[in-house]
Amino acid sequence: MNNKQLIPHPQSILWQEDHLVLLDQRLLPTETVYLHCTTPEEVWDAIATLAVRGAPAIGIMAVYGLYLGIRSLSEQDEEMFWAQLDRIAHYLNSARPTAVNLSWALKRVVNRAKQLRGQPIAAIKEAIFKEATEIHEEDVTVCRQIGENLLPLLYDGMGILTHCNAGGLATGAYGTALAPLYLARERGWNLKVFADETRPVLQGARLTAYELQQAGVDVTLICDNMAGAVMKEGQIQAVIVGTDRVAANGDVANKIGTYSVAVLARAHGIPFYVAAPVSSIDLDTATGDDIPIEQRSPVEVTNGFGKPTAPEGVKVYNPAFDVTPAEYVTAIITEHGVCKAPYEKSLKEAVKVERSL
Structure with missing residues (x-):
């Protein structure tokens, strides 16, 4: 992959000679630190602790792991090799x-390996690495195509609200929800982006605002509880979010707080778009x-970034995601086009196109 052609912010995942290099997103935007992973245990820990996050990104990481x-x-x-795989x-x-991308990517690589069963183990190892790099490289193309398919739904000068981080840091390069924003920038558009901070880990504040600012996109950071007011003021004409899993009926799982944004968008008559690679659709x-x-x-809620912000011993409910019902989703944009209700049909068609390639 030619990283010089990608958007101008640090890439979250790189294969370097014989190991995996990960940008530690827990430290952004104040520190740029790379982790060097040589074992699956180190990759597992990086995923679990959010050193690298984002549905496509953790799928890519896992197959390298x-x-x-x-x-x-x-x-x-041979018996030991297959058992260990x-x-x-x-x-x-x-x-x-x-995030379904994690299991999707791993299944794809394991299935590819098993198709070669009977060949020398050295050849199978090589095929596993090749499949992992293909998943990584394909994600760049997929994200850009999602952006191309979403861009016609937007126009120059409009206000966009996004929640969490579904940008280049969460994928191989362009991102899903942020891909059309980068393409709009390439075309000379001036979209005005509002980024929710995204409590409790602040992916919107630390990551989305950071990478959009790095790319020269007009971005304004707001607290999560300001979204409704900004909509009421008429500053938002569309909401674009990513997703970690799309159910067969069009229900969408994304970072906690997404459901609230969708309800607010419906109340203000604002379209709510979900940018999703087909790999995130789980039929x-x-x-x-x-x-x-x-x-x-x-601790993410009571001691955010090491500082106590709640009474010691208070009970905490901390789901990382919520589910937005399909009825609140205006469209789901994939690399194969725009899916609209009834989603049972349109999502199935998108998956069918992918499987036919």
Whole structure:
């Protein structure tokens, strides 16, 4: 991949010679620190602790982590190799439960390996690495195409609200929800972007505002509880968010607070767009009620960034995601086009196109 062609902010995932290099997003925007991962355990920890996050990004990370785990296995003991391949894939898939891209990417690589069963283990290792790099490179193309498909729904000068970070830091390069903003910038448009801070980990404040500012996009940071007021003032003409999983009926799981934004958008007559690669569509999950929601540590709420902000011992509820019902979603934009209700049909068609390629 030619990183010189990508958007002007640090890339979150790089394969460097013989190991994985990750931009530690926990330290942004004040520090730029890279982690060097050589084992699947280090990759698992980076995913679980949010050193790198974003549904496409953690899928990419996981398949590189799988390769790191199997590359030194004996090439003489086939039974042990296949058992370890399944074990490491299962282990990496346990890092975070909500984003379907994690399991999608791992299944794709494992299935590719099993198609080659019977060939020399060295050739299978090589195929696993090749599939991992292809997933990484494809994500760049997929995200840009999502941006191309979403851009016709926007116009120069409009106000956009986004929640959490679905940009280049969360993917291989352009992002999903932020991809059309970068393409608009390329075309000389001046979109006015409002970024929710996204409590409790502040991905909007620390990451979205950072990467948009780096790219020269007009961005204004607001607290989460300001979104309704900004809409009422007429400063927002569209909401664009990413997603960690889309159920077959069009229900969308995304960072906690997304559902509130969708309800506010409906109340103010503002379109609510979801940018989603087909890999985030889970036709095996019937509705949003079936999507597992990750529960994270209370410390994120009570001691954000090391400073106590709540009474010691107070009870905390800290789901990392919520589910926006399909009825609040104006359209789901994939690399294969714009999906609209009835989503049971349009999402199935998008997946069908992907499988036919």
